[in-house]
Structure formats: C-alpha cells, structure tokens
Amino acid sequence: MTAAPTTPTTLGPDSDLSRVFELAQQLRVDSVRASTAAGSGHPTSSLSAADLMAVLMARHLRYDWATPDNPDGDHLVFSKGHASPLLYAMFKAAGAIGDDELMTTYRRFGHRLQGHPTPELPWVDVATGSLGQGIGYAVGIALAIRDLERRASRVWVLCGDSETAEGSVWEALDKAGHHRLANLTVLLDVNRLGQSGPTELEWDTDAYARRVEAFGCRAIEVDGHDLEAVDLALTEAADGRAPTVVVARTVKGRGVAEVADKAGWHGKALPEDLAARAVAELGGVRDLRVRGPRPPGHPGPAHPDGRRAGPVEPPRYEVGDEVATRVAFGAALAALGARPEVVALDAEVGNSTHAEEFAKAHPERYFQTYIAEQQMIADAVGMAVRGFRPYATTFAAFLTRAHDFVRMAAVSRITMALCGTHCGVEIGADGPSQMGVEDLAMMRAVLGSTVLYPSDATSAAALTTTMADLDGISYLRTTRGAYPVLYDGDETFPVGGSKTLRESADDRVTLVGAGVTLHECLAAAEELADEGVRARVVDLYSVKPVDVDTLARAARETGALVVVEDHHPEGGLGEAVLSALAVAGAHPAFAHLAVTELPGSGTTGELLDACGISRTQVAGAARALVAR
Amino acid sequence: MTAAPTTPTTLGPDSDLSRVFELAQQLRVDSVRASTAAGSGHPTSSLSAADLMAVLMARHLRYDWATPDNPDGDHLVFSKGHASPLLYAMFKAAGAIGDDELMTTYRRFGHRLQGHPTPELPWVDVATGSLGQGIGYAVGIALAIRDLERRASRVWVLCGDSETAEGSVWEALDKAGHHRLANLTVLLDVNRLGQSGPTELEWDTDAYARRVEAFGCRAIEVDGHDLEAVDLALTEAADGRAPTVVVARTVKGRGVAEVADKAGWHGKALPEDLAARAVAELGGVRDLRVRGPRPPGHPGPAHPDGRRAGPVEPPRYEVGDEVATRVAFGAALAALGARPEVVALDAEVGNSTHAEEFAKAHPERYFQTYIAEQQMIADAVGMAVRGFRPYATTFAAFLTRAHDFVRMAAVSRITMALCGTHCGVEIGADGPSQMGVEDLAMMRAVLGSTVLYPSDATSAAALTTTMADLDGISYLRTTRGAYPVLYDGDETFPVGGSKTLRESADDRVTLVGAGVTLHECLAAAEELADEGVRARVVDLYSVKPVDVDTLARAARETGALVVVEDHHPEGGLGEAVLSALAVAGAHPAFAHLAVTELPGSGTTGELLDACGISRTQVAGAARALVAR
Secondary structure (H helix, E strand, O other): OOOOOOOOEEEOOOOOHHHHHHHHHHHHHHHHHHHHHHOOOOHHHHHHHHHHHHHHHHHHOOOOOOOOOOOOOOEEEEOOHHHHHHHHHHHHHOOOOOHHHHHHHOOOOOOOOOOOOOOOOOOOOOOOOOOOOHHHHHHHHHHHHHHHHOOOOOEEEEEEOHHHHOHHHHHHHHHHHHOOOOOEEEEEEEOOEOOOOEOOOOOOHHHHHHHHHHOOOEEEEEEOOOHHHHHHHHHHHOOOOOOEEEEEEOOOOOOOOOOOOOOOOOOOOOOHHHHHHHHHHOOOOOOEEEOOOOOOOOOOOOOOOOOOOOOOOOOOOOOOOEEEHHHHHHHHHHHHOOOOOEEEEEOOOHHHHOOHHHHHHOHHHEEEOOOOHHHHHHHHHHHHHOOOEEEEEEEHHHHHHHHHHHHHHHHOOOOEEEEEEOEOHHHOOOOHHHOEOOHHHHHHOOOOOEEEOOOOHHHHHHHHHHHOOOOOEEEEEOOOOEEEOOOOOOOOOOOOOOEEEEOOOOOOEEEEEOOHHHHHHHHHHHHHHHOOOOEEEEEOOEEEOOOHHHHHHHHHHHOEEEEEOOOOOOOOHHHHHHHHHHHHOOOOEEEEEOOOOOOOOOOHHHHHHHOOOOHHHHHHHHHHHHOO | OOOOOOOOEEEOOOOOHHHHHHHHHHHHHHHHHHHHHHOOOOHHHHHHHHHHHHHHHHHHOOOOOOOOOOOOOOEEEEOOHHHHHHHHHHHHHOOOOOHHHHHHHOOOOOOOOOOOOOOOOOOOOOOOOOOOOHHHHHHHHHHHHHHHOOOOOOEEEEEEOHHHHOHHHHHHHHHHHHOOOOOEEEEEEEOOEOOOOEOOOOOOHHHHHHHHHHOOOEEEEEEOOOHHHHHHHHHHHOOOOOOEEEEEEOOOOOOOOOOOOOOOOOOOOOOHHHHHHHHHHOOOOOOEEEOOOOOOOOOOOOOOOOOOOOOOOOOOOOOOOEEEHHHHHHHHHHHHOOOOOEEEEEOOOHHHHOOHHHHHHOHHHEEEOOOOHHHHHHHHHHHHHOOOEEEEEEEHHHHHHHHHHHHHHHHOOOOEEEEEEOEOHHHOOOOHHHOEOOHHHHHHOOOOOEEEOOOOHHHHHHHHHHHHHOOOEEEEEOOOOEEEOOOOOOOOOOOOOOEEEEOOOOOOEEEEEOOHHHHHHHHHHHHHHHOOOOEEEEEOOEEEOOOHHHHHHHHHHHOEEEEEOOOOOOOOHHHHHHHHHHHHOOOOEEEEEOOOOOOOOOOHHHHHHHOOOOHHHHHHHHHHHHOO
C-alpha cells in the first residue's frame, strides 16, 4: 500500500469533474492508508466528506499552500477534527506534505500530524476535536476579514452532523445570520451515523435546512456525493449574498462497501486486510496533485502591517479616590484602542463590565455577541487567528460557560485577553448565581495562562494595558465595588510581581490578599498594629505566575502567612501561594481564608463577614498564627 | 406604599379575566414595591411578564402552594431569574409568603428572597440567574415526570428573549422536540430590550417562532398583554400534543409609562418617587389571593417511595488482571441500576465511557443526550429535582463544556454523580483536544463537591457505588487504558481515605499518585528499592476530601513527598496535597510533577515521559529529595 513512485499529475480549477472524482478517491484511499498505518483514527468519517473536500480544494478554496500566511487566502476550518485523515490527505494532494509523512507519522509521538489537527501545522488555524466549535471560530475569522480588514477572502467549514447537537453551533449560525456573513460557507456532512449510533436527525436534511434558515443563513441541500451538485452549491455559496450551509447528504464510509453506512465503524482504523480491499475498491493508490484557485489579490497593506500604531494613554487615578477595578479596566481598554489591533467583545453586559467604554471610543472594533459566551470566545479566537488582540469580557461567573472554548484556545496557542468582572461574594445583593468564585481555579488551570487580579484602579489600568503584550491567554479578574486607589500612576506592575504595601523589620505575620480581600488585609493590619502586632501586607496582583521570591522572603522574615481570597479554597490564591512556597522550600505557619459555604444576598460587608474573609477574620487568623 | 390591611379577596381558576388583570396589576405593583424597597432588582423585566404569570397561576398552573413537594404538582422554572420580584410577588399572591417578607427581606442578608431565586425557597426547584439554563432543567424534569414516573403533571418555564442567544436554549428545545415532551410549555417573554440595548431579534416574534418550529416544538405567537390570547395559548399548550413555546410579544416596563419600552431601565429599582407614581398608575396596592388549579390526583405511589430497592452487586476483579477504570465504572453503574432511582445520561460516547453497560441493563433509565453536554447536565439536574440519582458521563475534557451548569447545580444544591473518562495525556494518540487535564481543578472548585480518582478496577467499582449515597455533586475521574487490579474485592474505599500500598519503617520518601500515575509511582518505588531507597506509595483515590492524616503521617515519617499527576499543576492533586499539609502543619520536602507543556499524539508511555510524569521521572524526583 505504499504510493507508487510516479510523477504526480496536476489537477487545476479547470479540470473536469471526472478528475475531481479521482481526487476524491485519492483522498479516500489516503485516509484509509494513513489511519490503518497509525492503527487508529476515523477513516469512515473521512470517507463521507471526501467528495465535498475534493470539489472544495480543486475548484473553490483560494489558497496558497506554499504561503499559508498569505493574508488573502481563504480559511478552511475542520470542525469535525476527528476526520483528520481526510485533512492530511488533502495536505498531501496539495503537495504540502509528502506521502511518507502521512504514512509514517500520523498520530505518532513527536510529529505534527496529530490525532486531531492543531496549529502546529501551518495550514491549520485552530485546533478542533472538541465538537461544535468550528463554525464559531469561522464566524470570528469571517468577521475579522470582512469588517476589520475588508478583504475578499472566504471561510469554509467542514462540520459533522452529530456536532449540531451542541448549542454552540446555533450560537454561531445565529451570529453568522445576524452579521450576514456572506463570506462564510459551512459544509455540513450529514452522514447519519454518530459515534455510538444513528444521529438524532439521521438523514432528515430538510430538518437541518429549516434550522439553518430559521437562524438566518441560507441552506442548500445536496447529495454530498454528486460532484456536480456540490460544485454548484459551493458556487452559489460564494455568490456573496448570504452565509450558507450546504446540507450534504452523505454516506459514512462511502466507497468501501464493507463499512459504508454500517454501525460499529466509528473511530476505527480498518484492519490491514480490509484496508487492502478498500484501497482496491477505491481504485488503488493515486498521486494526483491539486493546484486549486489562488487567493485574490488585495490592494491594501499586508496582514499585520499598520498595527501597533498610536500612543496609548491609560487612565490615571488619584491615590485615595474610590474607583472600581472594572471601571479602570473599561477606561484602560478604551485607551488601548489607540492600538488598531485591539478589538473588544461583549456578551451584552458591557454597561456592567465597562467594556462599553471601548464601544464609545472605537465602535468599529467592538463586537456585541449578545448573551452567548461561547461565541464571544469563538469570535475572539477567530479574530486572534487574523492577528488581532481580542479583549473578551463578561461576569467572571459566566466565563465558566465558555470553559471548553478557552481550553481549546489554549490548545490552539491563541493569544487573547479575558476579563471577568463581578468576582466573588463581594457583589452582594444579586446572590450566588452572579458570583464568580471558581474562575481563578478555571483560569489558572488553562495551559500557559496569565492570571491577574488587581486591587485598585491604577493597577487594574496598568495590567489591562500590559495584557496587550502578553502571549497566550491572559485573564484579568475585576471587582464590582469601588475601593480606594492605592498606587500612584507611575507605579509599575510587572507580571509575576507583587506589591508589599506594609513592611517592617518587626513583622510577625504576612497578610496576602488581592482584590477586595487586599483592602480587608490592610484594615486588619491597622487593627493588629493597634494591638502592637506588625503585619506585612502583600498585594498578590499576579496570581499566575506568582511572585515566589517575595512570598518566600515574607515567609522567612515573618514566619506566618494568612492568605485570604474571595473565591472557593480550591485552585485559587491560597493554593497558588502554597505552590510558590513549596517551590521555594519555605514553611511558614499558614492560614487560608476562602469562601467555603454557599453565600446568599446581602451587602458586601455582610457577605465578606459571613464567608469568613473580612478584616475581622483576617485579623483573627493572624492573631492565632502569631500566638502559636 | 405598604399594603392595606384588608382581608384578601380570593381569585380562583374560574374567575374572569378582568380579575386576572387585577392580579397582573398586583404582581406589577408588588414587583415595583419590593425592588424599590430593596434598592435593587429588575422591576421592568418583571412588568413585561406579569400578564403571562397572572394567567398562568390563576388558570393553568396546577400547584399546591401549601405542599410544594406534592409529586403531582406542576413545576414552574423561572429561567429569567432576574425577574425574581415577579416570582416573589406571585408567592405573595398565592399566600405562600406575606407582604412583610416581600417588602422587608428581598435581597437582604440572611433571608431567602435572594436577588435570584434558589431552592432555599420551597417553591423553587432550581436556582436560576445564569441565563439560558431554565428550559434545559425543565426538559429534565419533564422527562422524569413523563418517562420515569408516568405522571400527568406539567412543567412551565418563563424564559427571557435575551437568553435565547445562548446555544443551551436550542440544545434544550431540540431535546424537547426529540422527546416530544408535550408536558413542557415555555412562555417566552419577548420584551425587546436586553441589559444594555435592544435584543438581536427585537420584536421579530416570527423569527422566534420559526426557530422553535424548526427545532421540533410548537410555537404559538401571542400579544403577551392580551389576557384572553395568553389564556387560549396556554390552554392549547396543555393539550398534550407537543412541547410548546408561547412566543409572547411584550413591553418591558409595561404598565408604567415612564419606563415602558425605554432603554436604560434594565436592572434598576425605580426611585421612591417614580415608584409611587408607578403604583398609582397601576391602580394602587392590592391584596388579591390566588387559588389556582389543584394538582391532578395520581393513582401510583407517592414520589420517593419504592426507591432504593434491589440488591446492588458490583463487579469483582482479580488482583493483577488488567482492567480499565472506565470499564469498571460502566459495570458498576449497570449493577447500580438495581436501585430504581439511579438513571444514566450519555453524551453520545457511551461506548467509550462504558456508560452503555447501563443502557443494556436498564434501557428505560438511560438517556441519550447526543453531543450536548450542557443539556446532559441539565437533564441530570431536572431528574435530581424529581428525586432520581443521575450519573452523567462523558470525556473529562468535555465536561468543561458544561461548567456553568455544574456551577449552578451546586447553587441549587443538586445531588448528582458525574464521571469524566479519558483523563490526562494517558489517552495517547487522540491528542490534546481529547485530554482532560483541567477537570480536577474545575471539579474541586465546585462548592461541596466530592472528587474521586481511582487507580484500579476494584476501587473504581467501589467508588462508583459509593457515589450513589453521597450528597451534592460527586465526580469520578477515570482512565482510558487498562492497568493491573490492585485491590481485592473486599477492600473498602471510604470517601476522604487513601490507600498506602507500600510502607515500611525505613521509608525515606512518599510517592503520591492516583490513576495512571499511581502505577508509575509503584514502578518507581520498585526501581528505588533496587537502589536501596525505600519509598512509601499512597493511592490518593479521594482527591476531595483528601486524607489529611495519612499525608501528614507520611510527611512526618518519610520527610519527603513526591506528588505526580496527569493534570495541569494548578488545582489538581498536588495542590490538594499542599492544602492538606498546610492544614496539618506538615512541612516535608516536596516535589510536584504535572503536565506543564502542550502534549501531542503518542503512546501512553511516550506522553507520560514527555510530560515528566513517568516512573523514571518520579524516581528521579524522589532521588533528588532523598539526596537533599
């Protein structure tokens, strides 16, 4: 089953459909060969979509395989990432990879042809494999291309039928319809069979079409194995009139009689003997090369040029004034708009998060996703793919809604800034549904993330500005209420640093807080000072990475640490400090105050007290450590 | 604005609509009064839905306010939980609470009339306030009532228009249509205005209706302030033919001219003077009492009777046999089916998670939610509301999709068991999109959760069984691959315990692992023993609560701990151990091995090694600690 060492024949946009059929068969053969060689993978899910992809790559996808970062190239998002054999077979057909790489490295350690595609491959923009995300990303990419860059390139998505059970697919299509993204086409591969049985709608392509149309997109129903019909549908889809979903009725395992439309073959490589029969049935190994349509030329500047211009003038605050960190975030974000690569995304709470300040200053780079947090993150990912610097903001509690999208963005090595406002029980009367008390755990556990939690307006503004130059996913946690400004505008707040706000040679305990609890620590230190107990106070504004040296020194010099956080005890500030102390080999006496019971409504003071994280309890914990 | 101390007039199901109008005005007046008295809240969002709720409670909701746990009573889910003034005004109209409680405790500390409703109130089944969740819960409740209990009661949902931007709404309606849940009615309050501006679809009720119909439900469009039309719509909705969404065009702030259909009034209590004018405009304070329809009688046994029957015979395994913990989970779950309150939910991966074993044994209590993890959790919550014991299972990585639903389930104090399979880089070739490496952080941070992570089939089966008697949300983390059975079938695994698998008086280091890393620890201990270094090995199967005493003793007796986990370093096993040591005041030398880089595809061995969590690296870390 190795490829014949012949000179490849090239197939261009004008080749007739019989040649495209040969390409489709080659994609099938290579999907079977690669997965059988790997011993795992999803050949049958690849076979159903091979005709769709053959027509797309030969005649419609305007893409420069040698220069994948050509800013005028189309995008192809493989939402059904498990069909990676098909995608990699396309790479081979495009001449982007060789048969050897396909046959010897797929799904193997240390190689880039992974089980599900990731941007480690230059032709892949976003990692997929958690289903139902691809259309969302594509919407973000298409928005950036059309509304931010004003280019003519298109975004194509291959989506499975099973994944339409994910609500996120409908969040995405709703936005495609809302924005009338005529540069977006989804190829929906309705192969009827899911992982463990038939899909909910099986081959009811009318039902899919009705849903698509109801969500404001155009649906075109086709037989996904009728190359002419597919070609016409893709031509129509690209007519610039509407976002389109080509609802393609297909057969899972198409082309291999022993597995076609049969249950029990999801996610299984064909055994060697069956693979050999399949390759024969499909006409044997081919070596066609595709040279599809080229990207349209673009009159404007190349992709990332012209960015990072403009002076950023962050807001300044007077020490002692009471300003909410969310307010400072909004003001700093608006100021950051001077950098043309910065975009802001809102989930219909911009007047609470203060992200709307950006909207007032830079309406053309402000995107309202309504109450659809998953799509907000998907938009951010798509815009980051196009080189923009997204800031996506909602209540800290509601970022949990998009956890899987944030997780996958980390796999895609996306750079974006998230801000979660209204953290903790501090918010008061609205009650527990609105209180983010698990966001630090969620965001710290994101691979490569930076987690920042300012206590005053000056640091909030500075850190908001800093985030525009960080790599990876950064998270800013902000507070609802207004608290005194602690720092002068010239203070700097390096990532991985901290601020020691009270310090003396006689300190007998260190109080560590961030956000509202830092203010409680300061008040507790006053109270302790009145009793003759000197307490050091550390503002741990950088939760990840954390300031190991300062914490270790505090542990050594004061012998005791109280960490207090407006968050559940697991995965937040306290455990970040414990990990830092473990790294440093420091062993202070330790107390950890956090939210351990379900809060209700109340005032901030009542709730901090009821949850055991108020100044009184900080002072009490400090006294107990000092008296030990 | 206090209520007049008159004797209330009672309004029954046969009262004419002019009386129902008076009730609606009373609900409006009380919504305004309560939120103004509290100084915060959402009066305008309450005013739009007052007519809908008046008709519902007077004529359609079959509910015994004095006996809210009557199993034959209907359910009302307030998906737009911010309209709590309206809900609480209904409670007052029903005689469930007094005017004094409404006027003096709403949104105040220590009281049950919180900013958003929670089940602390006996008439509330599920906490709401994170939008887009109510229909999902209602689907779960309706399924339990119809398919598990075979009762005639109905489920009604008040849903806002803004929240339909959440994909979860469409996951839920898809399932309502799929299951043909004719006992479910959604009242969609299309008031056109969101928090910060007009909604995406504004008053395009046709668009809503098309979406609803496309998702397999019946849509009835009405003027939401035309009481007769609403009454007819609710009568039709209850005809037993189809799940129904009453798409009601309404006016936000209806009845108060100064705020009606005006932007800028979302989530704002009316100032005292405006509130006084509003109450006057609405006809003043009333004291109508509603005695609506009664629950239908049910011939069968009362709600929770007849449960907990049947002997459970968990599977047994031979020590040394290689069995995956996910396999043991599936077998134990199937055995647990002997308890009729146990139900299982799958997100179309039952053949991978082995939840399908339950389907084979108890198909009538197995629910396929397809690839819709949010709805899977919503179904589980709804079934738990009806007294069932749900086990919901998917890949650990994909539980992140439902994080907000899990968070809210904790606010609702729901008891349910979750199982996440395919955890960690251990899974191998499928790559990072399928690897759950943040699930421990997510699940540990859930309020009141129990987190279990078995290393062998015996403990996996035992813990699966144990979960059926735990309160709150419990989580079982299982592994893809097969590893040797370590424990005899008679061993017990109490929550909060651990197992010390190797121990001697000469131990110089303790190796702590769970799941695949425990097997690496055992191998490392062998390697160290060959070098003359005795290592203790602890199986930390209970991650939350964690076995503080055993860890403290190990720290004291061996002086050094290596914790190794197939998870990111934040919020997982390592930080759980650090927190335990901090509680105990134990200060061993400490090394923490965890996944800190993005993994790719590979074999289990290659990936454990590449991520620094293999036996070789465990032994190396132990050596370094011993040599310190």
